[in-house]
Amino acid sequence: MISRIDLRGDxxxxxxxxxxxxxxxxxxxxxxLEKVRPIxxxxxxxxxxxxxxxxxxxxxVKIDRVRVPAEAITKALAELDPAVRxxxxxxxxxxxxxxxxxxxxxxxxxxxxxxTVTERWVPVxxxxxxxxxxxxxxxxxxxxxxxxAQEAGVPSMAVASPPQADFGGLPHxxxxxxxxxxxxxxxxxxxxxxxxxxxxxxTDECRPVNMVTGPGNIWxxxxxRLLKGRIGIDAEAGPTEIAVLADGxxxxxxxxxxxxxxxxHDPLAASVLVTDSEELASAVEKELAVQVAATxxxxxxxxxxxxxxQSGIVLVDGIEQGLEVVDAYGAEHLEIQTADAAAVAARVRxxxxxxxxPYSPVSLGDYAAGSNHVLPTGGCxxxxxxxxxxxxxxxxxxxxxxxxxxADVAGHVVTLAEAEDLxxxxxxxxxRFDWKVPDGK
Numbered sequence: 001m002i003s004r005i006d007l008r009g010d011x012x013x014x015x016x017x018x019x020x021x022x023x024x025x026x027x028x029x030x031x032x033l034e035k036v037r038p039i040x041x042x043x044x045x046x047x048x049x050x051x052x053x054x055x056x057x058x059x060x061v062k063i064d065r066v067r068v069p070a071e072a073i074t075k076a077l078a079e080l081d082p083a084v085r086x087x088x089x090x091x092x093x094x095x096x097x098x099x100x101x102x103x104x105x106x107x108x109x110x111x112x113x114x115x116t117v118t119e120r121w122v123p124v125x126x127x128x129x130x131x132x133x134x135x136x137x138x139x140x141x142x143x144x145x146x147x148x149a150q151e152a153g154v155p156s157m158a159v160a161s162p163p164q165a166d167f168g169g170l171p172h173x174x175x176x177x178x179x180x181x182x183x184x185x186x187x188x189x190x191x192x193x194x195x196x197x198x199x200x201x202x203t204d205e206c207r208p209v210n211m212v213t214g215p216g217n218i219w220x221x222x223x224x225r226l227l228k229g230r231i232g233i234d235a236e237a238g239p240t241e242i243a244v245l246a247d248g249x250x251x252x253x254x255x256x257x258x259x260x261x262x263x264x265h266d267p268l269a270a271s272v273l274v275t276d277s278e279e280l281a282s283a284v285e286k287e288l289a290v291q292v293a294a295t296x297x298x299x300x301x302x303x304x305x306x307x308x309x310q311s312g313i314v315l316v317d318g319i320e321q322g323l324e325v326v327d328a329y330g331a332e333h334l335e336i337q338t339a340d341a342a343a344v345a346a347r348v349r350x351x352x353x354x355x356x357x358p359y360s361p362v363s364l365g366d367y368a369a370g371s372n373h374v375l376p377t378g379g380c381x382x383x384x385x386x387x388x389x390x391x392x393x394x395x396x397x398x399x400x401x402x403x404x405x406x407a408d409v410a411g412h413v414v415t416l417a418e419a420e421d422l423x424x425x426x427x428x429x430x431x432r433f434d435w436k437v438p439d440g441k
Contacts, residue, residue, distance in 0.1 A: 022325065142159065245338060
C-alpha cells in the first residue's frame with residue numbers, strides 16, 4: 001500500500017539530502033497556467049456573465065447571480081446543526097486567542113537628534129478569501145482565513161466558494177453558516193481560477209481586492225501565479241502533506257491513523273513516515289491495512305494517495321538523519337513522535353506547522369488547536385510561512401528628519417549618490433541648503 005525508501009548506511013547522501021530523493025506529488029502548475037489564462041481573461045472582460053457560464057461548465061449548476069443573498073447566509077446559520085455550531089464557535093475562539101497575539105505595534109527609532117524612522121503596520125485594504133469545495137466541505141478554512149484578516153484589521157473582505165448543485169447553486173450551507181458566525185456577509189458562489197480572476201479584476205457584483213488567500217486546487221494555484229502582482233497572494237497551495245518523524249517509542253496505531261487522515265483529502269495528498277525503526281515501519285504498514293479497510297473514501301482518495309509516489313516510509317539510521325530528511329522535505333504538517341519530542345521539534349527548521357508528541361495530531365491543528373491550517377506545501381516551508389495576522393499587514397517606514405538632522409548626514413548621501421552615478425540624488429539634498437556641504441559630512 002505504501003512504498004519504502006531506505007536511506008540507511010551508505011545510501012544516505014554524504015553531501016546532504018536532495019529533496020528530489022524524497023516522495024513528492026507531481027504538480028505542474030506551469031502547464032496549468034495556459035489553461036487558466038483564457039479563463040482569467042474571459043472573467044476580466046465579461047465579468048459576472050463569464051462566472052455564470054463557468055458555474056454551469058465546471059460545477060454543473062445554473063445560477064443567475066454570483067453574490068450570495070444575505071438571507072441565504074442568515075438561513076444557513078439558523079439551520080446549522082447545534083453541535084457543528086458549537087464546534088465552529090470554539091474553533092473561532094481558539095483561533096482568535098492565538099492570532100490576536102500576532103498583532104504588530106508601530107515602532108519609532110530616533111536615529112539621530114531630530115531624525116526618526118517609524119515603522120507603521122497597516123492592514124491590506126481589501127482581501128478575497130478562497131474556500132475550497134468539491135470533494136469535501138471546509139468551514140474550517142473560513143475560520144482560518146477570516147480570523148487572521150479580522151485580527152489584522154482588514155476593513156473589507158469577501159469570501160468565494162464554489163457553487164454546489166445540491167444546494168441550488170449556492171456554496172455549501174456550512175460554509176455560509178461559518179461566514180455568518182464570523183460576521184462576513186459578502187460571499188460569492190465562484191470557484192477555481194475564475195474566482196481568483198473575479199477577485200483580481202472585479203465585476204459588477206464584486207469590487208477588486210488587493211490580496212487573495214486560501215487553499216485550492218491546481219487551477220487556483222495557477223491563477224494565483226498568473227495574477228500575482230496585480231494581487232498579493234499567500235502561497236500557491238498544492239495537495240496537502242503530512243510527514244511524521246518517529247522512533248521506536250511511537251505508537252503505530254497513532255502514526256497510521258495520522259497518515260490516513262491526510263490521505264483522505266485527495267488522491268494527490270502526501271503521507272510520509274521518517275523513522276529509524278524498521279519494527280515501527282512494519283507495524284505501521286500492518287496498521288494501515290487494518291485501518292484503511294475500516295474507513296471511508298478508500299478507493300477514490302486514500303489508497304491512491306498512500307500508494308502514490310508522493311507517499312512513503314523513509315528509513316534512516318537515527319533521529320539526526322531523520323531531522324535532515326524532514327528539513328529537506330519541508331512538510332506542510334510535521335508530527336514529531338519520538339522520545340523527548342519537544343527537544344527534537346525545537347531543532348526543526350523547515351515545516352509549515354509542527355505537532356509535538358502523541359497527543360498533538362494534525363487533525364487538532366486542522367480544527368481547534370488555535371493555530372492556522374493554511375500552510376505552505378510542496379517544500380515551500382523552507383522559505384514561506386503559514387497564514388497569520390502578519391500576512392495581511394504591510395510595514396511602512398515613515399522618515400521624519402529636521403533640517404539639522406539632514407545637514408548632518410547630507411555629505412554622506414551626496415557621496416553615495418555620486419558613487420552610484422546618480423548625481424541628481426545628491427542634488428536633491430544640496431538644493432535644500434544654500435551652503436556647501438562639508439566634506440565627509
